[in-house]
Amino acid sequence: MNAPADSADVRRRNLALVLRHLDAHGPCARTEVAAGTGLVHASVTALVAELIDRGLVREAGSVPSGGRGRPRRLLRLVPERVVILAAQVTLESVHVMAADFRGHVLHRESAPHHAPYGDPRALAAVIGCVTRAAEAVVRDASPDAHVAQLTVAMAGPVVGPGQLVAAAIDFGWHSTDLRALVVDQLPGLDCPVDVVNDANMAALAEYHALAAAGVRHPETVAYIKADTGVGGGLLVNGRVHSGSHGMAGEIGHLPIALDGPECRCGTRGCLAMYIGPEPLIHAAGLDAVAESEGGEAALAELDRRLRAGDPDATAALGAAGHALGAAVLGVCGVTDVGEIILGGYLATWGKWLRPGLDARMAGRRALAPDTQPDITFGVLGTSATLRGAFQTCRDALLDDPTSVPALPAPPVGATPP
Amino acid sequence: MNAPADSADVRRRNLALVLRHLDAHGPCARTEVAAGTGLVHASVTALVAELIDRGLVREAGSVPSGGRGRPRRLLRLVPERVVILAAQVTLESVHVMAADFRGHVLHRESAPHHAPYGDPRALAAVIGCVTRAAEAVVRDASPDAHVAQLTVAMAGPVVGPGQLVAAAIDFGWHSTDLRALVVDQLPGLDCPVDVVNDANMAALAEYHALAAAGVRHPETVAYIKADTGVGGGLLVNGRVHSGSHGMAGEIGHLPIALDGPECRCGTRGCLAMYIGPEPLIHAAGLDAVAESEGGEAALAELDRRLRAGDPDATAALGAAGHALGAAVLGVCGVTDVGEIILGGYLATWGKWLRPGLDARMAGRRALAPDTQPDITFGVLGTSATLRGAFQTCRDALLDDPTSVPALPAPPVGATPP
DNA sequence: ACATATTTTTTCGAGTCTTGAAATAAATAA
């Protein structure tokens, strides 16, 4: 943060600029990169040469450049050069995904871990699953592939410098340095390891999905999801803002009612008491189903009843929409987000939430007409968290292409000109 | 943002590093600067030479360096080299402060502007007041002085790239580009002009005051104040985060009760309806005083009654503390701030707010014991906004010392060695 | 077929940085 700057920093930034341009604007020639980045032709030549050395970029054919003139030699990212490992740890299982830089999935691995609260066997399952995925990658991937990073997403706050420590309260691993444990247990995996918050990753993934679909990029974006619990994430300039204790965006316990029902967090009127699964099931009159067949089944039944037009179910979602509206106003009042993305069943049931949500927010228009956030629904479903973890690694690499080492020099005369 | 980097950026950053070190650690020698910044001695020599050229730093005597050895030549900031103009526009008046880089006030200027809502005469008063202050500065300040910036703080959101536009709703200047108007009206003042939000500036000032007092710097800090209205600011890494529409921290309309009293913003249960001046006066049974003598007088009477132990007044503040606690939990849930600073009468009456505040927050400890924010009270009172505007200019200059031009070369032989 | 125009890409010299080592400056201790 307060280290002196030198020419290496300049180089890093300009390499990133070129790589980002190629990533965003597809295969294109050096001239276009120069025009798009503001760099001079001579610099682009040198920068591209370095990216080619590192195996991140490759020349791929020429195209005539309209009329006469030397044809442009297209530059293309080499997605298979980089392998990214993303893991998601839930209360019941571990999922690991290995993907190349383009997002093409190379390998998937899952493992349940039905270990009691606080049991280290859950951790063993995590390690085992990651190990198997890493081994598969080493076995199957191209010999040039560079394993860039492993990112583990899980519930709970993540604190410490550079997101080093994960205290996963729900697992009974309070104050456990999961990152250190993973690094220790996987000495063969010599890439950086990061532990991050799952909802933050889902937020990032949905944001990128929307951006890819052509939506503009507001400075600040909030993500609110509900499935087995209520959580969220806050993005500033497209990056996760995790707060002073790694808890930013954990809005399940946002108070929206002074004297609402008591929450297990100890206070009253938390958002989770209005839009969480249990309150919804209760409000829709499905307690009996939840009792006998479990929460998952009750939510599935709620979905059926909504689609059948059941008035109790509809009313339950209407009230939840109202509460969600209050939360949205709260989030906007504090951080002035330009866009709110709803995930989990908030996305699935958007149709039934929308009326209450809009009603609650409508009044506000009187104060600041053009500062209402856009409300959109997430499209990634349960894959959001893994995709977000992947995206984080990708961003890190796009920010610093020098983290990828140069390819070994090819044998002399391998591809003569 | 996406411009290529070059050696000028490196220079800018390292100049800033040296200047910041001198600012923070007082007069010290080049060796100490090198040790403190991580720069090599040779670089420090060159960087300091440039800062001396620009008139920002001066050599000031030598001190023996403990035992034998060449004495260290102390380097000292030249505070009078830079003049900063900070203005605050309230609903009734304008205040302008000219200060040198150290914060030493060179000139103060005030003007009332009792103009009706939307009347451009208020704007004329603003321009006149700034003009007089600027003229006084030019007249009195040292001939070397460089007027670095004018920052105008006012109520209302500030939007646009680089905070260009201020739509000051309360003044009836909706969608007015105050910055452009000021620049047009003051052609003689050829320094950058910025328009910013007043509560954000107060937040910044209180943050710096606390930091100077030795409190550590949490990543995220929120400021909540109440005086004639309820407002606030959000700081991330010591910088104002103004949000997608310049409204971040405007937490007066944070909803804390689903079915609370209706607010003029159109929704229900806004924080301002619980801790704003009118609700407090009403709860303390002082409506009659407010009616006959105005809100200011009623608040003064409330202060007297609090200090006299009046039970109604005490109860009113207790309830407000409870509401404030809900808001604090909300702010923390969304942004996970590490510190909350209370300003305005929330600071003055902290003693009476504290019980309700603590009670409301106490329950939360069950969930995340060590993620509670520290709650502190602002110490700057009504001067916070002007000081914050000043601080913003100061930060901008510390970030980019090259914005100060080189001094004209002194006459040859002026100070022979 | 050959010269020319046009567009892309590379080469080359200049200018700015930081850096590390060596030289210089300015004091005290012996």
Place this chain on the structure above:
DNA sequence: TTATTTATTTCAAGACTCGAAAAAATATGT
């Protein structure tokens, strides 16, 4: 006076970007 120690400056080297000029590769015109 001489040696030692500490602070500061000088100098050459290395890394970047940049602007201009040269080289490369194609289409067009005669």
